[in-house]
Amino acid sequence: MIDMRLLVVEDEATLLQSIREYFALEDFTCDGAATYAAAVNKIDDHPYDCIILDINLPDGNGLRLLQYLRRQKKDDGVIIISARNSVQDRISGLDLGADDYLTKPFHLSELNARVKALLRRKSQRSSDVLVADMFAIDLAARVATCNGCQLALTKGEFDLLVYLINNKNRVVSKQAIAEHIYGDQSDNMPSFDFVYSQIKNLKRKLKEKGHEDLIQSVYGLGYKLSL
Incomplete structure (x- = not known):
């Protein structure tokens, strides 16, 4: 576990300390907040991989904190811990954007397992985003940005x-590009003119974003994206 940061929002001092000590032994950085106000300050100051959130706080409701978090478009994972164990309480928490709900009392080992399961799910979701130097590619949404500016690309x-980024700093042949883009249909293509056209258009669009020489032609071999 590398650089994982948790926030525990819990007004019961003994439980707060126990959770923080347990996760410190698991090599997490673990912050604590005993009030709604303190939690808001922490959330504004730091992104968290997971927030362990009690519903009942002395100066506010944990569900309001969850709503605040989602209004701010923050994607911190949230596990609610609460003595409330009705089905409706669970539904309310999950509907507001919580990732999990654990009823008190609980074993810290179970909380640990749920935190790690949540982090695995987040990691799998993040694998849908390809990041390389100035590029960020959302593979699921099929959106590509360069230095934060969206590129208007055909399919x-x-x-x-995506293929060039996955093979950055390596020469890829025209044949390999054709097979990647068109699959078996590439066998019926009379020439590689469509590859030249795709490369030309992509180079032009990158040039418009201020990156003229990212894609180089390697005579007799193919193309290389240098990052």
Whole structure:
């Protein structure tokens, strides 16, 4: 576990300390907040991989804190811990954007297992985003950005960019590009003119974003994206 940061929002001092000590032994950085106000300050100051959130706080409701978090478009994972164990309480918490709900009392080992399961799910979701230097590619949404600016790409250009990024700093042949973009249909192509066209258009669009020489032609071999 590397650089994982948790926030425990719990007004019961003994439980708060126990959770923080337990996760410190698990090599997490674990912050604590005993009030709604303190939790808001922590959330504003730091992104957290997971927030362990009690519902009942002396100066506010934990569900309001969860709503605040989601209004701010923060994607911190949230596990609610609460003495409330009705089905409706669970539904309310999950509907507001919590990732899990654990009823008190609980074993710290179970809380640990749920935190790690949540982090695995987040990691799998993040694998849908390809990041390389100035590029961020949302593979699920098929959106590519360069230095934060969205690129207007056709399907073929998007697939070509992803392929080049996955093979950055390596020469890829025209044949390999054709097979990647068009699959078996590439066997019926009379020439590689469509590859030249895709490369030309992609280079032009990158040039418009201030990156003229990212894609180089390697004579007799193919193309290379240098990052």
